[in-house]
Amino acid sequence: MALTLNTNVIVFLFMILGTWASLAMSRTLHEAAMVEKHEQWMVQHGRTYEDQAEKEMRFEIFKQNLEFIENFNKAGNRSYSLSINQFSDLTxxxxxxxxxxxxxxxxxxxxxxxxxxxxxxxxxxxxxxxxxxxxxxxxxxxxxxxxxxxxxxxxxxxxxxxxxxxxxxxxxxxxxxxxxxxxxxxxxxxxxxxxxxxxxxxxxxxxxxxxxxxxxxxxxxxxxxxxxxxxxxxxxxxxxxxxxxxxxxxxxxxxxxxxxxxxxxxxxxxxxxxxxxxxxxxxxxxxxxxxxxxxxxxxxxxxxxxxxxxxxxxxxxxxxxxxxxxxxxxxxxxxxx
Missing domain, CATH: 3.90.70.10 (Cysteine proteinases)
Known part of the structure; x- marks a missing residue:
């Protein structure tokens, strides 16, 4: 009985670890996609930043704006649409x-x-x-x-x-x-x-x-x-x-x-x-x-x-x-x- 219990616990733990790993991978892929979109946007709009710190700050703002836009358009319940543009790294x-x-x-x-x-x-x-x-x-x-x-x-x-x-x-x-x-x-x-x-x-x-x-x-x-x-x-x-x-x-x-x-x-x-x-x-x-x-x-x-x-x-x-x-x-x- 103890062996069976231990095996079930181990399986359960592996399932949890697998879920965490999957979520972590999903977050990593999402973040990588966001980084790529930001890089493409910078090229499109000729945007450069003073240093890496400013770039990271602007990326976070860009990501928040993009996520808001994507969620808004996905809802599809308004008479207008949104998109990223030249203002997308600004609050x-x-x-x-x-x-x-x-x-x-x-x-x-x-x-x-x-x-x-x-x-x-x-x-x-x-x-x-x-x-x-x-x-x-x-x-x-x-x-x-x-x-x-x-x-x-x-x-x-x-x-x-x-x-x-x-x-x-x-x-x-x-x-x-x-x-x-x-x-x-x-x-x-x-x-x-x-x-x-x-x-x-x-x-x-x-x-x-x-x-x-x-x-x-x-x-x-x-x-x-x-x-x-x-x-x-x-x-x-x-x-x-x-x-x-x-x-x-x-x-x-x-x-x-x-x-x-x-x-x-x-x-x-x-x-x-x-x-x-x-x-x-x-x-x-x-x-x-x-x-x-x-x-x-x-x-x-x-x-x-x-x-x-x-x-x-x-x-x-x-x-x-x-x-x-x-x-x-x-x-x-x-x-x-």
Missing amino acids: DEEFLASHTGYKLIHAQSRISTTSFSYENQTEVPSSLNWREQGAVTDVKDQGSCGCCWAFSAVAAMEGITKIKKGTLISLSEQQLLDCSTNGNYGCNGGLMNNAFEYIIDNQGLTSESNYEYQEMQGNCQTQMELVAQIQSYQKVPRNNEEALLQAVAKQPVSIAIDASGIKSYSGGIFDGDCGTNLNHAVTIIGYGSETDGTEFWLIKNSWGETWGEDGYIKMKRNADAAEGLCGLAMDASYPIA
Whole structure:
């Protein structure tokens, strides 16, 4: 009996050891696969690190981001998908600190807060894409400078210039970064309205080719040919997606959003987790609906073409909250040419 008992115990112990070994092997293989994916990602995005310690730290962040993305997509219960991208070795906090830049710092505004020229606009198309009208330039990349406010303002101005003048010109964000300093703080944040104020006072803006983007604030260059002008700008009534629709039906519109949930967005209609802590500026360049009836805004971002849907994001339209999904209806404005 004792021999039988001992044999059973030994078999049991071997089974436990085998299970542990299998789990250890599985973990080792998983870790090796993660390391390989990180190495491939580094090559793809040209990422290098200062030393081995930084590389190991960034690998852990990359692994956590990738595991979250894989689990999210595997669940398959949302209307959008995630993927690794150029931001995948950053924490959410690092990402928001370095790649957004909407900052609610007000300068004195010359416009009436009640002015909204499109309030009687009752006939609007069921869908619209200003790209198809030739009123949207290629997606740009603000990099690690927090000047989304400049890219949002420029995209809206490029749109209305094409609509009114018939010519699409890529305009200069760098001019705003260097010269629009009344209520804007370069890579440390700003507001589209303050950018519009500068353009009005300066009697125009030069082209991207004349004043190229440097991803940092520099000295204001004043001897530049001005290729586009605006007369004024207006605010869309706050927390009113119907008014926002009226405006977008006429031209691209600058808006602010809470970007806390979109770092790894790769496609579909975003309806995810975000609040109303506005921290990023983008530009609505259209709207529409999917075959299942889900309505969306089509939004141009400034994180390059490798992010999202070739640099764009679809965000759910007519969300339950009055302020719109991620606060997109809280602070919208548009230039008047």
